[in-house]
Amino acid sequence: MATPLLSVTDLQVGFATERGLLRAVxxxxxxxxxxxxxxxxxxxxxxxxxxxxxxxxxxxSYARVEGSVMFDGRDVRAxxxxxxxxxxxxxxxxxxxxxxxxxxxxxxVGEQIAESLRVHLKRSRRxxxxxxxxxxxxxxxxxxxxxxxxxxxxxxxxxxxxVVIAMALACSPRLLIADEPTTALDVTVQKHILDLLDELxxxxxxxMILITHDLGVVKGRADQIMVMYxxxxxxxxxxxxxxxxxxxxxxxxxxxxxxxxxxxxxxxxVPIPGSPPDAVDLGQGCxxxxxxxxxxxxxxxxxxxxxxxxxxxxxACHAPVGTDAGAAAHAANHETGVTPAGLDMGTFATAVxxxx
Amino acid sequence: xxxxxRRLAQLVAVVLAVTFLAFTAMNxxxxxxxxxxxxxxxxxxxxxxxxxxxxxxxxxxxxLGDCVVxxxxxxxxxxxxxLPIRYGRWVGDLIRGDFGTSFKNRIPVSTVLADRLPKSLLxxxxxxxxxxxxxxxWAIAAAYRANRAMDRASTIGAFGxxxxxxxxxxxxxxxxxxxxxxxxxxxxxxxxxALRLKSLVLPALTLGMxxxxxxxxxxxxxLITTLQEDFVVMAKAKGLSNRWIMFRHALRPSxxxxxxxxxxxxAALIGGALIVEQVFSxxxxxxxxxxxxIRDDYPxxxxxxxxxxxxxxxxxxxxxxxxxxxxxxxxxES
Amino acid sequence: MDTPPQVDPAEQFGVVxxxxxxxxxxxxxxxxxxxxxxxxxxxxLPIADPNxxxxxxxxxxxxxxxWFGTDSNGRDMFARTIWGARVSLIVGFFSVLLGICVGGTxxxxxxxxxGIVDRIISFSxxxxxxxxxxxxxxxxxxxxxxxxxxxxxxxxxxxxxxxxRLSRATTLAYSEREFVAAARVLGATDRRIMVRELxxxxxxxxxxxxxxxxxxxxxxxxxxxxxxxxxxxxxxxGKMIVLGSSPRTLREGPWVAMFxxxxxxxxxxxxxxxxxxLREYFDVRELGIGAA
Numbered sequence: 015m016a017t018p019l020l021s022v023t024d025l026q027v028g029f030a031t032e033r034g035l036l037r038a039v040x041x042x043x044x045x046x047x048x049x050x051x052x053x054x055x056x057x058x059x060x061x062x063x064x065x066x067x068x069x070x071x072x073x074x075s076y077a078r079v080e081g082s083v084m085f086d087g088r089d090v091r092a093x094x095x096x097x098x099x100x101x102x103x104x105x106x107x108x109x110x111x112x113x114x115x116x117x118x119x120x121x122x123v124g125e126q127i128a129e130s131l132r133v134h135l136k137r138s139r140r141x142x143x144x145x146x147x148x149x150x151x152x153x154x155x156x157x158x159x160x161x162x163x164x165x166x167x168x169x170x171x172x173x174x175x176x177v178v179i180a181m182a183l184a185c186s187p188r189l190l191i192a193d194e195p196t197t198a199l200d201v202t203v204q205k206h207i208l209d210l211l212d213e214l215x216x217x218x219x220x221x222m223i224l225i226t227h228d229l230g231v232v233k234g235r236a237d238q239i240m241v242m243y244x245x246x247x248x249x250x251x252x253x254x255x256x257x258x259x260x261x262x263x264x265x266x267x268x269x270x271x272x273x274x275x276x277x278x279x280x281x282x283x284v285p286i287p288g289s290p291p292d293a294v295d296l297g298q299g300c301x302x303x304x305x306x307x308x309x310x311x312x313x314x315x316x317x318x319x320x321x322x323x324x325x326x327x328x329x330a331c332h333a334p335v336g337t338d339a340g341a342a343a344h345a346a347n348h349e350t351g352v353t354p355a356g357l358d359m360g361t362f363a364t365a366v367x368x369x370x
Numbered sequence: 371x372x373x374x375x376r377r378l379a380q381l382v383a384v385v386l387a388v389t390f391l392a393f394t395a396m397n398x399x400x401x402x403x404x405x406x407x408x409x410x411x412x413x414x415x416x417x418x419x420x421x422x423x424x425x426x427x428x429x430x431x432x433x434l435g436d437c438v439v440x441x442x443x444x445x446x447x448x449x450x451x452x453l454p455i456r457y458g459r460w461v462g463d464l465i466r467g468d469f470g471t472s473f474k475n476r477i478p479v480s481t482v483l484a485d486r487l488p489k490s491l492l493x494x495x496x497x498x499x500x501x502x503x504x505x506x507x508w509a510i511a512a513a514y515r516a517n518r519a520m521d522r523a524s525t526i527g528a529f530g531x532x533x534x535x536x537x538x539x540x541x542x543x544x545x546x547x548x549x550x551x552x553x554x555x556x557x558x559x560x561x562x563x564a565l566r567l568k569s570l571v572l573p574a575l576t577l578g579m580x581x582x583x584x585x586x587x588x589x590x591x592x593l594i595t596t597l598q599e600d601f602v603v604m605a606k607a608k609g610l611s612n613r614w615i616m617f618r619h620a621l622r623p624s625x626x627x628x629x630x631x632x633x634x635x636x637a638a639l640i641g642g643a644l645i646v647e648q649v650f651s652x653x654x655x656x657x658x659x660x661x662x663x664i665r666d667d668y669p670x671x672x673x674x675x676x677x678x679x680x681x682x683x684x685x686x687x688x689x690x691x692x693x694x695x696x697x698x699x700x701x702x703e704s
Numbered sequence: 705m706d707t708p709p710q711v712d713p714a715e716q717f718g719v720v721x722x723x724x725x726x727x728x729x730x731x732x733x734x735x736x737x738x739x740x741x742x743x744x745x746x747x748x749l750p751i752a753d754p755n756x757x758x759x760x761x762x763x764x765x766x767x768x769x770x771w772f773g774t775d776s777n778g779r780d781m782f783a784r785t786i787w788g789a790r791v792s793l794i795v796g797f798f799s800v801l802l803g804i805c806v807g808g809t810x811x812x813x814x815x816x817x818x819g820i821v822d823r824i825i826s827f828s829x830x831x832x833x834x835x836x837x838x839x840x841x842x843x844x845x846x847x848x849x850x851x852x853x854x855x856x857x858x859x860x861x862x863x864x865x866x867x868x869r870l871s872r873a874t875t876l877a878y879s880e881r882e883f884v885a886a887a888r889v890l891g892a893t894d895r896r897i898m899v900r901e902l903x904x905x906x907x908x909x910x911x912x913x914x915x916x917x918x919x920x921x922x923x924x925x926x927x928x929x930x931x932x933x934x935x936x937x938x939x940x941x942g943k944m945i946v947l948g949s950s951p952r953t954l955r956e957g958p959w960v961a962m963f964x965x966x967x968x969x970x971x972x973x974x975x976x977x978x979x980x981x982l983r984e985y986f987d988v989r990e991l992g993i994g995a996a
Contacts, residue, residue, distance in 0.1 A: 070607050103609025110607075115600035120623050129618075130608050181608065387831045395847060533973035535923040537930045537942070538965040541949040545961075549954045556951060641838030645927050649949070659839070660931045663846040675835075675843060683834045 017087055018045040019221050020069075020189060025081035027064050027073070027245075035078075036294045038064040040245040041320075042081075044238075048188070051215065051222040053232030053253070055268065056242035059290040062225045065242075066191045069223075070108050085189070104134050107182040111194040113174035117166040123177050124162030130184040149180040154210060172203035176210065183214060190215070191223045196231070208235060229265075230272045233257065238326075241265050244291050244301035247320055251327035261323060261334035263308045287361045300332070307362055308333045309353040310343040381687050388679045389464075393457050396672050464676070470669035472662075479673040482658055487677065489558075490647070490654035493570050493577065494639055498632075500578035505585035505628075510616060512586070513593035524586065531583040536642045540576040540649035547572055558652045573650040577642045581635060585628050592624035633689030636682055729981040732974035739971055743789035752780035754787040763957040773959045775948065781960065784944060785967050791852065791940035792968070795925045798856040800917040803863025804910055810864070811871025812906060816879055816898055825868070832865040838927055845928065850936045855928065859921045867913070874906045908986050915979030919972045926968060941968045 027039040039061040046052050054062045067073050069083060071094045083090040085106065093101055110116045118126060127149055128142035137145065143162065150158035153176040166174055175195060182190055192211060196204035212235055215222050224232055232239055232253070239256050241249045241264060249262035260266055267286045288305040291297075300306070303313040313332050320330040333343035347353045351360070463469070469479035512521040547553045554572050559565040596602065597620050605615045644656035651657075655674055662670035742749065752770075758778040766773040772781035814825040832840070844858040878884065879902065887897050922941075928934040929942025939947075941964040948954070948961030 072603055072606055099609055099611055101609065102607060108607045110600065110604060112600065116604040118601040118605075118619055118623075121619070129605075129610065133610060133614065178604075181604075384831060384834060387827070388834045391831060392843070395843065529976070530973065533919070533976050534965075534969050535926050535972070537927055538945060538968060541945060541954075541961050541965065544949070544951075545954045545958055549951055637833075637836035640836040641927070644838055644842070645930055648931055659842065660933070663842055664932055666846075671843070671846065675839060678836065678839055679834050682836060 019048045019050075019086055020044075020046040021082075021084040022065075022069075023082045023084075025065065025068060025083065026079070027061075027068055028078045029074075030076050030078065031294065034294045037245050037296065039068065042240075042242070042245075042247055043320075044240055044247075044250065046189070046221055046223065046238075049215075049219045049221055050237045051224055051235060053236030053239040054223060054225045054242060055227065055229055055232060055239060057227055057290055059244070060242040061245035062242050063193055064245075066108065066193050066223065066225055069191065070102055070106065072108075100134050103130050103187075104185040105187055106189045106191070107185070107187040108191040108193065109175075109178050109182050109195050112198040113171060113178045114166065114198075116178050117174060119166055121165075122162065123164050123166060123169070127162075127177065127181050127184055130181065134185050145184070146180070149184060150177070152183070152214070153177070153180045154206075155180075171199050172206065175199060175203075175207055179207075179210065179214070183218070186218065187220060189221045189223070191225070193225045194227070195224075197226075211235075228272070229268050241268070244296060246301065247328070247330060248302065249327075249329045249331075250320070255324075255327050259327070259336065261327075261329040261336060261340075262331050263306045263333075263335055263340075264302050266335050267305075267307075284362055287357060300330075304355045304357065306355070307347060307353060307357070307359060308335070308340050308343045309347065309355050309357070310339075311354050314354060377687070377690075381683065384683050385680050386461075388683060389461065389676050390457055392672060392675050392679065393460060394453065396668055397453065397456070469673040469676075472667055472670050479669045482670060483655065483673055483677060486653060486655040486658045489566075489652060490643055490656055492566070493573055493646070493652060493654060494643055496567070496570055496574035497577035497581065497639065497643075500574055501581035501585055504578070504582040505589060508582070509586050509589035509593060510621070512590045513597065514612075514616070516594050516597075521590070524590070528583040528586050531580055534580070536576055536580055537645045537649055539579065540573070540646055543572050543576055544649060556651075558650070569650075570652070573646045573652055576649070577639065577646050580642070581639065584631060584635065588627045588631055589624060592627050593620055596620045596624045629689065629692060633686050636685050640678055640682065725981055725985055729978055732978040732981075735970060735974040736978065739789055739967075740793060742786050743793050746786050746790060749786070751783040751786060754779060754783040756780075763960075765957070766959055772963045773957065775957070775960045776953060781963050784939070785941075785963050788939055788941045788944050788964060789967065789971075791935060791938055792922050792925055792942070792971075794852070795856045795859060795934075795940070796918040796922040799859035799863055799921045799925075800914055802857060802860025803867045803917065804914065806860070807864040807867030808871045808906065808910060811868040811873075812875045812898060812902060814868070815872040815875025816894070816902065822872075826872070829865045829868050833869070837862045837924065841924065841928055842931070842933060845933050850933065852935050852938070855925065855935050859924055859928075862924070863917060863921065867910075867917070870913070871906055871910070875902055878902055878905050912979050912983035912986065915975045915982065919975035919979065922968065922975075923972060941965075 022045075023043050025039055025042045026037070029036040029038060042061070042065055044052060054065065056062045064073075068077075068079060069090065071090075073079065079091065085101075090101075117123070124143060124146050127146040128137075128139075131137040131142040131145055132139070147158045147162055150161055155161055155173055155176050161169070161173075161177075166177075169177065175198075179195075190211075195211065196207050199207060208231065211222065211224070214220065224236055226232060229239075236253050238250070238252045240247055241256075241262060243264055248264045249256065249260065251259075256265065257269075260269065264286075267284070270284045271286065273283055286305055291301050291304070299314040299316060300318050303309045306313065308331075310333050316332070318330045318332050320328050322328050323334075331340075333340040347359055352358055467480055469483065471477065472479055472482055508524065512524045515521050548556045555565075555569050558569045593616075597616075602615060602619060605619050610619075640656070643654065644660060646652070647654045647657040648660060655677070658670060659674040659678070662668075662674065756779065762774065762778045763776055764770055764774045766781075770780050770782060772785060774780055775784070810825055810829070814822040814829075835843070841858050841862050844861065845855060848854050848858070884897060884901055887901050892900070925934055925940055926942030926945065929940050930946045932946070934940060934942060944964040945961050945968075948957075948964070953960055
């Protein structure tokens with residue numbers, strides 16, 4: 015296999031806070047090949063954004079990072095130390111969640127796009143302006159010349175996000191990281207933006223990391239998916255495998271929160287009970303144990319490590335879905351009516367397929 | 371355009387109200403006759419004419435002729451007419467450049483103003499230049515090292531500076547730089563521009579340092595806030611250098627508060643100039659106003675007040691315009 | 705320019721530190737209490753007579769017999785500094801009081817009733833604000849005379865405009881809130897709403913404003929005194945400073961000016977600090993954040 019474009023190995027990111035070390039990312043690893051899309055899925059606080067920021071060298075100075083990040087064979091973390099300025103924004107770029115706050119409100123849109131071109135590619139003012147106009151056209155903005163002289167507040171949310179994407183693409187990056195690019199937008203606009211990202215990625219042979227809390231978003235658009243929870247990888251596989259053979263209870267639970275067309279009407283959506291854990295005080299055992307219906311006694315004291323189930327499919331669980339251990343644990347909980355962590359099994363009633 | 375015309379109309383209305391207030395105050399609280407004729411008016415002319423008072427000199431007048439002067443003055447200066455009409459005449463004179471005559475040397479007030487105003491303007495201009503030149507780099511440096519040693523020390527220093535009244539600061543600077551070390555001249559020297567500027571350094575510093583402290587605090591806080599905005603993170607994600615981000619992204623939006631205060635602070639600037647001129651014996655407009663006040667030289671007081679108040683209103687108006695130009699979001703609404 | 709700006713980690717993660725008044729506040733408050741008490745009790749304190757000449761030598765430096773030295777007339781500077789506090793503090797306090805009472809009320813009326821009442825009051829305030837403070841004060845004192853009540857009243861009048869503006873803004877902000885609409889629905893009269901609902905909320909920023917305002921008026925009085933336009937009888941810190949700052953006196957005895965400067969500086973610093981702290985403290989409470 016050729017050298018992957020991006021290779022992250024055992025990434026750990028912690029923040030020194032008053033209350034102790036907050037482990038935002040704890041042992042994340044993945045490889046991304048040229049032109050491929052990786053989907054990172056998780057709730058807020060799962061560490062997905064922090065991972066992205068680590069790659070982009072956007073962490074505050076009180077962050078402690080360990081592990082390695084290699085881009086095309088080069089050590090990204092060493093670059094941060096040396097202040098290599100023409101890497102980020104050129105080879106690796108990022109699109110954030112809220113386009114309104116990502117854009118400088120007092121600067122014209124055209125200027126903000128042209129910036130990267132002038133600073134990194136040394137284009138002249140006029141060249142940069144023309145290129146910016148082209149970019150706006152490529153991202154599907156009507157009347158691009160007119161938009162160049164407008165301010166962010168004069169554009170709608172969808173257009174603004176397109177502008178941000180244009181900004182990110184200005185220097186033809188090889189990797190684009192999109193952190194919840196559609197969460198702040200209207201539902202109707204979301205699909206357009208995601209389609210746009212797909213198109214652009216294909217045209218340019220760009221690799222992409224798509225970060226979201228919604229499994230549905232990555233289903234048709236990612237080549238591989240990584241599910242994160244409390245800073246750790248729970249399950250990692252290529253997309254088809256993940257959906258057909260999901261193993262981690264968290265992945266399964268996530269899938270169940272998505273409404274589907276073929277559901278019986280009035281079926282209840284099953285939310286995941288409880289809330290994400292306190293990242294400073296994680297305790298032992300699996301971080302998801304308290305909210306998991308497959309929880310067994312060992313889950314509470316013994317943290318499961320990420321194990322390769324098959325080539326290209328890893329999972330960190332003691333009682334994965336679809337295994338004997340998993341079925342046994344589930345049945346045991348079903349009988350007692352409560353998990354070893356104290357979770358009432360009744361909360362999982364009336365999902366599709368009558369699972370409890 | 372319509373908006374501009376309307377604001378100009380507002381400006382004119384305010385200026386008229388301001389001058390009317392001053393005029394009315396002078397002519398109702400003070401004695402209008404006195405304003406015009408001076409000390410002579412202390413004499414009770416009716417009594418003198420009736421022979422009831424023999425010794426006029428004790429009353430402040432010198433000859434019977436003074437009473438004639440008083441009567442003539444009443445006529446000539448239309449003092450028997452109602453206030454609004456007198457105001458109208460006075461404004462008319464004002465527009466033609468006639469501010470009346472000073473009691474002191476019978477010099478036209480306009481001459482006094484023309485002589486004194488430029489020096490005050492030079493002083494205030496220098497003070498603002500010092501203030502901005504000091505505060506902007508200082509604020510940028512402090513915001514960059516937010517909450518570290520340099521920043522904390524600066525914040526405390528600025529706070530302390532603001533607690534020191536400008537006359538106190540002036541006296542302290544005067545003591546060290548004029549009396550003790552004799553670096554700067556002790557009086558205002560007018561021979562050439564260089565000497566003039568040199569004489570104004572200490573007063574401009576006195577006036578400018580508290581301003582610099584205020585600007586510093588505002589700009590630093592705004593810069594720190596702006597630097598935490600998402601678009602700054604975005605700019606970093608684009609790989610732009612910290613210097614570029616600071617000067618091309620963060621600085622302009624952060625300047626708004628400072629610019630607003632620029633205009634608001636003009637009041638403090640003018641008041642401060644009054645005091646600073648006194649401390650350093652600068653023959654400026656402020657000093658003229660104070661001296662005239664003490665001497666009860668009302669034409670000068672009125673003239674100076676009107677110039678100062680009107681100038682102030684105009685400056686605020688200009689600042690408003692500048693503000694709406696700087697912030698494109700405000701521009702739409704205005 | 706290598707490392708980006710540092711943000712307080714606690715704020716970054718949404719943990720808001722509970723605001724307490726803090727150690728510094730109490731030190732500032734202590735000074736204020738000391739100086740006010742000393743000034744009030746001045747006639748009964750075991751200090752020299754501030755007007756008596758020849759208590760020490762002429763222009764003696766600070767020493768054991770005269771803690772702050774003596775001035776060119778041999779008067780004890782320490783006693784004078786304490787007695788000077790009286791005028792400064794009295795003028796400072798009463799002018800702010802006048803400003804808040806009149807200005808605060810006017811602002812509240814303008815903000816509550818709006819319409820034509822607001823426009824008249826706002827325009828008048830705007831015109832008053834067109835005069836730089838010191839110039840206005842100068843005008844009034846120059847015309848009306850230089851006694852203690854007049855000086856206090858003058859500074860109070862100067863304070864009216866900015867306070868009215870603040871009070872109006874606060875009232876406007878609050879009268880939009882639901883509790884005012886609720887009171888009106890329940891049939892409360894305008895006056896009742898203003899006094900019972902709005903006033904307590906408007907008073908809170910005013911409280912902090914008193915301290916800050918006093919700092920400003922003390923300095924303003926000092927400025928007036930420096931210009932020779934403060935009280936004729938008696939003396940304040942400002943007057944003492946101007947008496948001590950002729951080139952000759954500065955050369956021979958800088959302490960004559962420096963001690964009143966120091967006293968004014970520390971007092972204003974204390975008032976500013978305490979006022980700032982109070983304002984922050986009430987701000988956080990009002991917004992509902994804070995562990996308190």
